[in-house]
Amino acid sequence: MRYFHIQILNGIRKEWRIGDSVKTEFNNFYRDILNGIENISKSNFQGKRLIKRAGETLDVEWMDNLDYESKNYENLFYKVQDLLIDYEGLSNELYKSHFQHLKLIREDTFEQTRLEINPLLPSRKKCIWLCTTDTLQNWWDTFKRHPKKRILELELSPNGKRHIADAEYIKTELYSLQEWKTLATDYWKGTKTSNPVLEVLYEGEFKIINEYEKWK
Template identity: 25%
Template sequence: MKTNLELYHVNRKLPWGGDLFEVGKSYSIGDRYNPFFSRFYSSEPRHPMAQEGEDCQSLFEKLQKDIASGQVKIPNDIFTYAEVCVRHYRMLSRELLFDMVRVSMNPSLPSRMKSLFMTELDGIERWINVLGKDVPTQVVRCLTQGKIFKVDSNLIDAGFKEGLGYWQDSALKYWAGQSSDKPKYEYLVEGTVTVLQVI
């Protein structure tokens, strides 16, 4: 585990949390849930078409509203709602399992629930493509200080379509710092991040 590195972060302003960063400002990371995990902690699954500020952002509220107004077409729309709901709770299950494995192996490693996800320069384009550009997005170059752990994100992605046993094996490799055949590295950072530049 490293302690000081210059890394990059693809930062997004999300409806459920997270603000854009300011150059020259330092941010404390690790004392609360990050925007990725806070969506699980603070809300139900969101409807994929819900807009920020819309009265009805919860998947279940929107489904009830759409059924009442006759806008839901059965069975096609029901499958869409079900898929979003299953993906939400499946991803939450995966994240909870990964954190349980982290705590059992080495609780001093930075948690995926509270870390800032960062990358090296050559990983920026990949993460922009993975995350999308549907909300305000910025790429920031930062000086990081604190707990910095390099992991292969393929080990997280690979387990998403499999069962819990596969996820657990992937989690053991992930927290041991192992790599897949074609690794896609990211860094989990807890500590202080100082923004040097918005790219």
């Protein structure tokens, strides 16, 4: 079985080269989540400001001042439409401000579930994500918005930990803790959805044996 890793080149993370021997550690994926939350905290958590603005947008007094008696429905329609557009923008801003927190809740729930199901499985906090020959093109297309990336072919240690999972369970939505738990359980048990997007988690030592600028 051949294994590949798509490395995003952003000028910050270390670029691996052919011949490098590497051991997985606390990974950039989880570190980026923590850094994102830290950046939000430093900016005085704009979510509070957005919630206040949402309350002002939906102010009851503003709604009471709408002229319903004139039956000028066209004017009423445009006023309400403006309100909905403004509120949609607020919703998007609120979602973005809470996005990293949602990911942290998801990842912590998945990690706790992994420990309960099988602590010998690779951790999403410390693993590297791999593709096989069958799934490489799909993941390459998934990362097409990243202008600088390359494919590394790896030789894995026989002592490393591997797990094949369906990435369709990795959602970032406003789920309850029980819903997160259900998704995590299916993920770690290797259950596949009707349209699976398979990913390989690997934790351990590996060696870079080849690299490609693009896939065939």
